[in-house]
Amino acid sequence: MPALTYRHVRDTAGEVRILGLVEVRGPHGRAVLTGTRQRSIVAVLALRAGTPVSVDRLVDVLWGENPPRTAVRSLHSHVARVRQALANCGLPGALRTEPGGYRLDAAVDAQTFDRTRDLGLWRGEPLTGTELFGWGLAEVDRLREQHVAALEAFWGERLDRPDAVEELERLVAAHPARERLVGLLMKALHLGGRHAEALAVFRRLRSRLADELGTDPGPDLVALHTAILRRDPSLYSARPAQLPARAGHFTGRAAEFAALADLPPIVVVSGIAGVGKTTFAVELARRVADRFPDGQVFLDLQRLTPEQALTEVLHSLGVPADRVPADAAALYRTLLHGKRMLILLDDVRRARDVLPLVPGDQGNLLLVTSRDTLSALGTRHAVHTVGLGLLSESESRDLLAGILGEDRVRAEPGAAAELVVRCGRLPLALRIAAARLTVRPGRRIADLVRELTRNDPLDVLSVDGDDRTIRTVFASAHRTLSPQAARLFRVLGEHPGASFPADFADALGPGLDELVASHLVEEVGGGRYGLHDLIRLFARQSGDIGDGVRRLLDRYLTVAHAAGQVLNPRHDLVTRQGSDDLPFGADRAEVLTYLDTERDNFLRVILLAARAGQHRETWQLAYLLTGYFEARGNWAARVEQCELAVQAARALGDRRAEAEMLRGQGIALQMTSRIPEAMVVQRQALALVRAAGDPRGEARLHNNIGNAHSELREFHLALESYRAATDVHTAAGDEVGAALARRNLGYTYVRMGRPELATEPLSAALATFRARRNQRLEAATLMTLGNASRRLGDLGPALRDFGDALRISREIADHRFEADALTGLGLTQLALGDPAAARDGLTAALEVCEALGDVHRQAVILLHLAEAALTLGDLTGTRARLEAALAARTQAPDEFELAGVHRTLADLEGRCGRWTAAARHLAQAITLFLSCRRS
CATH class of the missing domain: 1.25.40.10 (Tetratricopeptide repeat domain)
Structure with missing residues (x-):
C-alpha cells in the first residue's frame, strides 16, 4: 500500500509556505528566491509574520554566534532582492522596513496550521532549503513537534x-x-x-x-x-455526537415533555406520518444530551436492517466494521455497560428491529420513533410510549407565527385559522405551508388557503427542492402495509364519515389492527376509528379502488336490512340474505343504540351512493332506515335522505320504489311541520301506486294523507282518507293496516273534540295490535286512548293507558313515543290538580324531544310546562317557557298551537296586571283560531 498522502488545495492571493521547502506564491506565480540566504530570510520573517523582527535577531538566526563584519550590509542586500522577488510575483509591499528591522505581511501556512491543524498543509520537513541558527533551529523543532502531535490526533480518531x-x-x-x-x-x-x-x-x-x-x-x-x-x-471506545440539528421554531408538546421528566430508559415516540415524531425526539435528545456524556448515537432504521444498525452503532463506538463479531448485540451491550449514552433510533418499522439495540443496563436512554406503536416491545421491556397527537389550534397558529412572523399571522387571523384547518393541524403540513409562504413574502395567507381549496392539497403541500412532502411521507408508511391492510386502507378512504365502528372495518376484511398500529387509522374512542383528512385523501389516491365503494355500500345495506327486520318487519320492499357478522342481535334497544351512533354516517353514505351513481343502493338504504326514524325522529335528516332516494328511484325508472320514497318523504315533511309540501309528495305517490295497481301502497298513502289533513285540522277530509284506507286494507286482507287506519281515525276524533267517537275504533285497533304482538302500534294506540279518556274526564283510565304506553315505549326504546307518553301523563296529572308532578313529567318529555331534535314537540311541551308553572304561581318560569315556545314555533310553524301560546300569554299578562298586553295576545290567539277554522 502506498504511503498516506494528505491533500490540501488552497486558493489564496498570496502565501508563504514554510511547512516543507520554503517558497512564496503570489498572484503572478512563484517568487524566484536565489540561494539559501534568501529562503532563510523569508522563513524567519514568516515565523514572525505581521511582527517586526530586528536586524540583530535576523543576524543571529542567519549567521549564528560569529557573524562576519559585513553581515548587516549583506542582510540589507538580500532583503532588497527578496523584496523585488515578492513584487515580481504580485506581492509588492509584503516586505516592509520597520525601525531597527523588517516585517513580513503575508499569509503563512504555519500560522494557518496553528489554527486548523490541517495536515494537508505539510509538504515535508519544515523550513527545507534554509540554514538557520539559534532560535531558528528551536522553531524547526517546535514545528516538527506540532506535526507529530497533529498526526497522533489524526490517527487516534x-x-x-x-x-x-x-x-x-x-x-x-x-x-x-x-x-x-x-x-x-x-x-x-x-x-x-x-x-x-x-x-x-x-x-x-x-x-x-x-x-x-x-x-x-x-x-x-x-x-x-x-x-x-x-x-x-x-x-473499542468513542464518544459519538451524532444528533441532528434541532428543527426551527419548535412549538408545543409541553405535556409530553413533562411526562418524560424522569427519563425512563426506553421511550417510544409514535404517531401518524407527519406529526413530528423525529422533530420531537431530536428536541428531547438535545434537551437531555448533557445527561449522557459518553455520547449520542443517531440511526435511521428506515434504510438499515437490524444487523446493519448494530454494525453502524458499534462502528460509531470505535469498533471497525470488519471487526464486528458474530454476536454483535453482546458486544454492544458490553460497550454500553456502565456508560451513559443516548441511542436515538429513527423511523423503526417493527419491534424486532429494536430488540438487539436495547442496552443491558438502566444508565442509557434508548429513544425510538415509529409510526407503529411497537406494542410487542413492551412484552419484553418496560417501555414508556409517547403518542403524539395533532397540534392544538393555538399551537398550530404559534408554529405558523414562529415561521412567518407574528405580524404576518396577526394581519390575517381568519386566513391563518383556515390554513390550520386545511392542514389538519398536522405539523409537517403546517411547516410546508409556511415554507411556501416564506419563499414569497408578498403572498397572502388567504391566497394559499384558496389554492388548497381549489386544488389537491397533497400536491399543494410540497416545496421545490424538498422531497419530504405530505404525499411522500404518507407513501412511506403505506409501503410497509400488508396487501390485505393496503386494500382495507383504500376502501376505508372512501368512507364519508368522521369515524366508523370496528365491526364495519372488520367486515370488509383483515388489516384494521395493522392500520391502527401504523397510525394510518386512529382510534377516536368508544370503539370507533377514523382517518385524518389528509390521510383519507391519500387513501383515495393510493390505488385502484375496484369494487371498494360497492363493498362499503353493501356493508351498510346489510346492517340496515338486519336493523329494519328487528324494528319494523313490515317494511319488506327490500330483501337480502342474512349475515353472521352483525354488530347487534335481535334486541330492539340494542339495534337502536347502534343506529344512533351511525345515524350521521348513514346520511353521508347515502350521499356517497348518490354521487357515485349507485341509484339502487341510494333508495334502498333510505328505505331500510324507515323503522329507525319512526322510532327516533330526527326528521330533518330524513327529509334529505328521502329526497336523494326519490331522485335515485326516478333515475332507475322504478315507480314502486319512487312511490315508497315519496311516501317516506311526505311523512318526514309532515313531522317537520311542512304539511303543504307533505301533501304534495303524498299525492304524487298515490298517483304512482294507483297506476301500478298497488292496493296496499294506496291504503298506506290514504293513511298518510289523512294524517296530513288531520294536522291541518281538515278533519272531514282526514276521516274520508282513513275510511278509504280501512276499506282498501280490509279488502286486501291486511289486518294490521286496517287497524292502523282505525287508530288514526280515533286519533282524529280526539283532535276534533269528539273523544266519545274514538273509543270504539281505538279499542278494535288495540286488540289487533296486541294479537299480532306489535308493541309499537300498541303503545301508539294506548296513548290515543289515554288522550280520549283525559278529554272525557276519565283520568284514572288515562293514567293507566299512558303508564302502559310509557312502559312499552321504553321496552322497545322508541324515544318519540316515550316523549308522547310522558307528555300525556303530565297533562293528566295537571288535570288531577298536581302541577308539580305534571312539571316533572313534562320536563322529562322535553329532554327526550331535545335529544331527538323534534322542534314541534318541544314547542308543544313548552306550552304545557308554562301552563303547569302558571298553575304553581311561577310567573317568571311561565314567561320563560312561553318565550321559548314562541321561538320554537318560528322553526316549526303551527297556527293552532301558536294560538294556544298567545292565549296562555294573555292569561299571564292579565295576572301581572298588564291588561293592554293581555288584550293584544288574546286578539292574536282569536285571530289564529279563526284562521285554523276557516282553513
Missing part, C-alpha cells in the same frame, strides 16, 4: 482505516521512542485482529527504553498492554 497500521508503522519508525504513537500502533493492530503483533510492538519499545535510557514505558502504555492481553472490550 481513525484507527479503523485500512491504512492505519501501515501509516502508524512508518511514523513509529521515524519516532521509535514516542509512546503515544506506539500506543496508537498497538491499538490499530489489536483492532485489526493482530494481537500478537500489538504485544510485540510493546516489547520492542520496552527493550529500547531499557537499553537506551534505563527506563520503562509509562503507565498509560502499560495499561494498554494489559488491556490487549485481556482482550478488554473497553478498547
Whole structure:
C-alpha cells in the first residue's frame, strides 16, 4: 500500500509556505528566491509574520554566534532582492522596513496550521532549503513537534482505516521512542485482529527504553498492554455526537415533555406520518444530551436492517466494521455497560428491529420513533410510549407565527385559522405551508388557503427542492402495509364519515389492527376509528379502488336490512340474505343504540351512493332506515335522505320504489311541520301506486294523507282518507293496516273534540295490535286512548293507558313515543290538580324531544310546562317557557298551537296586571283560531 498522502488545495492571493521547502506564491506565480540566504530570510520573517523582527535577531538566526563584519550590509542586500522577488510575483509591499528591522505581511501556512491543524498543509520537513541558527533551529523543532502531535490526533480518531497500521508503522519508525504513537500502533493492530503483533510492538519499545535510557514505558502504555492481553472490550471506545440539528421554531408538546421528566430508559415516540415524531425526539435528545456524556448515537432504521444498525452503532463506538463479531448485540451491550449514552433510533418499522439495540443496563436512554406503536416491545421491556397527537389550534397558529412572523399571522387571523384547518393541524403540513409562504413574502395567507381549496392539497403541500412532502411521507408508511391492510386502507378512504365502528372495518376484511398500529387509522374512542383528512385523501389516491365503494355500500345495506327486520318487519320492499357478522342481535334497544351512533354516517353514505351513481343502493338504504326514524325522529335528516332516494328511484325508472320514497318523504315533511309540501309528495305517490295497481301502497298513502289533513285540522277530509284506507286494507286482507287506519281515525276524533267517537275504533285497533304482538302500534294506540279518556274526564283510565304506553315505549326504546307518553301523563296529572308532578313529567318529555331534535314537540311541551308553572304561581318560569315556545314555533310553524301560546300569554299578562298586553295576545290567539277554522 502506498504511503498516506494528505491533500490540501488552497486558493489564496498570496502565501508563504514554510511547512516543507520554503517558497512564496503570489498572484503572478512563484517568487524566484536565489540561494539559501534568501529562503532563510523569508522563513524567519514568516515565523514572525505581521511582527517586526530586528536586524540583530535576523543576524543571529542567519549567521549564528560569529557573524562576519559585513553581515548587516549583506542582510540589507538580500532583503532588497527578496523584496523585488515578492513584487515580481504580485506581492509588492509584503516586505516592509520597520525601525531597527523588517516585517513580513503575508499569509503563512504555519500560522494557518496553528489554527486548523490541517495536515494537508505539510509538504515535508519544515523550513527545507534554509540554514538557520539559534532560535531558528528551536522553531524547526517546535514545528516538527506540532506535526507529530497533529498526526497522533489524526490517527487516534481513525484507527479503523485500512491504512492505519501501515501509516502508524512508518511514523513509529521515524519516532521509535514516542509512546503515544506506539500506543496508537498497538491499538490499530489489536483492532485489526493482530494481537500478537500489538504485544510485540510493546516489547520492542520496552527493550529500547531499557537499553537506551534505563527506563520503562509509562503507565498509560502499560495499561494498554494489559488491556490487549485481556482482550478488554473497553478498547473499542468513542464518544459519538451524532444528533441532528434541532428543527426551527419548535412549538408545543409541553405535556409530553413533562411526562418524560424522569427519563425512563426506553421511550417510544409514535404517531401518524407527519406529526413530528423525529422533530420531537431530536428536541428531547438535545434537551437531555448533557445527561449522557459518553455520547449520542443517531440511526435511521428506515434504510438499515437490524444487523446493519448494530454494525453502524458499534462502528460509531470505535469498533471497525470488519471487526464486528458474530454476536454483535453482546458486544454492544458490553460497550454500553456502565456508560451513559443516548441511542436515538429513527423511523423503526417493527419491534424486532429494536430488540438487539436495547442496552443491558438502566444508565442509557434508548429513544425510538415509529409510526407503529411497537406494542410487542413492551412484552419484553418496560417501555414508556409517547403518542403524539395533532397540534392544538393555538399551537398550530404559534408554529405558523414562529415561521412567518407574528405580524404576518396577526394581519390575517381568519386566513391563518383556515390554513390550520386545511392542514389538519398536522405539523409537517403546517411547516410546508409556511415554507411556501416564506419563499414569497408578498403572498397572502388567504391566497394559499384558496389554492388548497381549489386544488389537491397533497400536491399543494410540497416545496421545490424538498422531497419530504405530505404525499411522500404518507407513501412511506403505506409501503410497509400488508396487501390485505393496503386494500382495507383504500376502501376505508372512501368512507364519508368522521369515524366508523370496528365491526364495519372488520367486515370488509383483515388489516384494521395493522392500520391502527401504523397510525394510518386512529382510534377516536368508544370503539370507533377514523382517518385524518389528509390521510383519507391519500387513501383515495393510493390505488385502484375496484369494487371498494360497492363493498362499503353493501356493508351498510346489510346492517340496515338486519336493523329494519328487528324494528319494523313490515317494511319488506327490500330483501337480502342474512349475515353472521352483525354488530347487534335481535334486541330492539340494542339495534337502536347502534343506529344512533351511525345515524350521521348513514346520511353521508347515502350521499356517497348518490354521487357515485349507485341509484339502487341510494333508495334502498333510505328505505331500510324507515323503522329507525319512526322510532327516533330526527326528521330533518330524513327529509334529505328521502329526497336523494326519490331522485335515485326516478333515475332507475322504478315507480314502486319512487312511490315508497315519496311516501317516506311526505311523512318526514309532515313531522317537520311542512304539511303543504307533505301533501304534495303524498299525492304524487298515490298517483304512482294507483297506476301500478298497488292496493296496499294506496291504503298506506290514504293513511298518510289523512294524517296530513288531520294536522291541518281538515278533519272531514282526514276521516274520508282513513275510511278509504280501512276499506282498501280490509279488502286486501291486511289486518294490521286496517287497524292502523282505525287508530288514526280515533286519533282524529280526539283532535276534533269528539273523544266519545274514538273509543270504539281505538279499542278494535288495540286488540289487533296486541294479537299480532306489535308493541309499537300498541303503545301508539294506548296513548290515543289515554288522550280520549283525559278529554272525557276519565283520568284514572288515562293514567293507566299512558303508564302502559310509557312502559312499552321504553321496552322497545322508541324515544318519540316515550316523549308522547310522558307528555300525556303530565297533562293528566295537571288535570288531577298536581302541577308539580305534571312539571316533572313534562320536563322529562322535553329532554327526550331535545335529544331527538323534534322542534314541534318541544314547542308543544313548552306550552304545557308554562301552563303547569302558571298553575304553581311561577310567573317568571311561565314567561320563560312561553318565550321559548314562541321561538320554537318560528322553526316549526303551527297556527293552532301558536294560538294556544298567545292565549296562555294573555292569561299571564292579565295576572301581572298588564291588561293592554293581555288584550293584544288574546286578539292574536282569536285571530289564529279563526284562521285554523276557516282553513
